[in-house]
Amino acid sequence: MDMSKYRDLFISESREHVQGMSTCILVLEKEPASEQSINELFRHAHSVKGMSASMGYSKIAELSHHLEDMMDVVRKGQLAVSSSVTDILLEGVDALENMVDGVEQDKNLEEIDISSLLLKVLNATEGKVGAAAVKEEQADPDPKPGSASPSAEAAGDRPEVKPQPDPVHIDKEFHPVGGNDLEVRFEIAPDSLVPAARAYLAVKKLESLGQLHHTDPSVEEIKAGNYTDHVTAWVGGVKKDEILKTLQSLAEMGQISVSEPDSEIAQPENSVGEVSKPVDQIVVKSKKDSGPPAGSAKTVRISTVLLDTFINLVGELIVTKSRLNDLLTGSGSRDVDQVLTRVDHLISGLHSEVMKVRMMPLETVTQRLPRVVRDLALKRKKKVSLEVIGADIELDRAILEELGDPLIHILRNAVDHGLEDTEGRGASGKDATGRIVLRAFRERDMVYVEIIDDGRGMDLEAIKTKAVEKGVISRDQATIITDEETVILVCRPGFSTAAEVTDVSGRGVGMDVVQSTVDSLGGSLSIESHTGEGTTFTLRLPLTVAIVKMLLVSLLDHTFAVPITRVARTIRITREELNESQGRQYLNLDEELVSVFDLGELLKIERHTDGRSVFNVVLVEATNRTVGLVVDSVVGQVDIVVKPVCYPIQYLKRYSGMTVLGDGRIVPILDLGNLF
Amino acid sequence: MAVKVLIVDDAMFMRNMIAEIFNGKKFKEEDFQVVAEAENGIEAVEKYKEHNPDIVTMDIVMPEMTGIEALKEIMGLDSGANVIMCSALGQDSLVMEALDAGAKDFIVKPFQPGKVLDVVTRILDETRGG
Structure with a gap:
């Protein structure tokens, strides 16, 4: 399966989980016993493990696997959350974050050294696990000798046989020669990732077929994860063919043999070759058709680059539309006007929907x-x-x-x-x-x-x-x-x-x-x-920056844009209303003194204003205060797309960016934080 | 007719992957069809009631309600439910707990599409008398 298309989803979902881990750890620092945080932390680590293993990022999988183990030990109450535990966990989270970043930047994860961290995690996990395990063993004073085995009981009962030095002899002891039980020996395919669970499933199947009298290793041992290379089971009340058919129908089985009570040699029945054949065919088929995943998901994740492209296109559309408006206004045709109005509505609808997609908490x-x-x-x-x-x-x-x-x-x-x-x-x-x-x-x-x-x-x-x-x-x-x-x-x-x-x-x-x-x-x-x-x-x-409303103002034949979000209002004042004090001009506005600056002076655009008796003033929100800006005229509001500027224009500190109007004019956007 | 599949996993990443494994595949003459997805155990039980799927792939570790709890509820609703647990390395004991609770089989992450379909096919063969 081609995994590359899942890379971005992997990155974004992993980051959410890693962030979630971090949040949980901080809660645990304050409330070390918070069961909810412990469980959540475990889940997050688990999810990262599953995803990274699927993507083949083995290092991330390895670390998250060990963190998950550590949390499991915490969850079981075998390791108390202390500051050294949270420190290790936080270090783990940092390393995961770093590696997920590495995936995004196409770095070779193998070059990232996490060995000392892994050691810390393992020590934290195993040190305590070991201690707890010793305790459990001590708490079990009666190891029940094999002779006291309750094995020959009714069907369905699980024999409780403790590990013995030589299990074969024990088996023979309670499986008398001449009994009707079949001896079943099966292996789990060597590539199985959870062989013990596979073995357990097989044993359960045998149990459902007839009377399962004994297994080696015992069912309890298998449940505890002790499967090494094969399981032998003694089953009564069922035919050999039935056992074979059932076991062969299970996934990930290896060699299976069933022997009659008296037969000396078990006859191996091949299962691996036959059974795995159709599987290969399916794999091949799945490689052939790589259509999109079945479409029942309610949400999709899309690349932010694509989202930016959308918004830019919508922005261009808005600008172009306003140019079209300029050209066609007053054409006299009602049809043209109607179409323009319709286009207007459609574009603003499109704009608001695209903007919604860009919003994030x-x-x-x-x-x-x-x-x-x-x-x-x-x-x-x-x-x-x-x-x-x-x-x-x-x-x-x-x-x-x-x-x-x-x-x-x-x-x-x-x-x-x-x-x-x-x-x-x-x-x-x-x-x-x-x-x-x-x-x-x-x-x-x-x-x-x-x-x-x-x-x-x-x-x-x-x-x-x-x-x-x-x-x-x-x-x-x-x-x-x-x-x-x-x-x-x-x-x-x-x-x-x-x-x-x-x-x-x-x-x-x-x-x-x-x-x-x-x-x-x-x-x-x-x-x-x-x-x-x-x-x-x-x-x-x-709320948004991509397409913003600007107030256009002019000085001589220059046009400048002021973000509408910074404009308090525009007023006209007379010369008499302007007060001067210590070389600065003030305006008394609602009992408050407002500094007034001439935009021409600020931008070093020479023009004569001496003869004027009335001034157009734009009141803008500067840092910590309201400031009046004298301009020649207020042109009006427009929706614009802010265009990034590059070297050397980016160093013009009075402008925060540029925009292009519908008629192609380039208009600088005033940087109100650096203007005064 | 189609084989209805319910995918339960808290990660969209995993749901998408599993859905892709079923996409375009058939069991005998029937197409697999992912009829619903669920992000947690509670949703899984609801979706099960709603869609009565032929196969459920059930993640074990999930928020709200774990896969094993959801499995138990589903088995309570429908003792013949075909629930396959999705497990990861090191979850043997949880898998065995799920098997005890009635899960039909399990698949292990990272998923190999062939193995997943193999397990599903075997279960359908068994329960549909193939």
């Missing part, structure tokens, strides 16, 4: 966070609890993919700097365990993700001092900026020191990267901090 990102926080807290010797609320909120996959690193960085900051150590917390009268809450909720078409800690809060004076030192702001600015503005300085490029940069998948992530990531998604970041009480980071995110 936030959980896909947050489920790995407890582990991150746990590891960090251990390293910093702090007690930290993380509570995740609203993980079922759905977001565009493209946003989720970008969200992991920023969340990890914020959490790391919280554990490293935000939360005090145990003594510090005690001194402030706080609970010894620092608390971090990640709360997500939806408000209209935006999703809010808050990371709230109950730590010491940010030290505003220290931030100002450092910002001046680093040249992020001038000494004068430091004296006038508000608390909100001070807090957000930590997001300015150049503020974070190397020690504060999180190493996430091999690259440095500082608060500046967090902010630019959130900005590039069309979202915004705000920070609220109260000394002694803690800090809250709020990420305000759009």
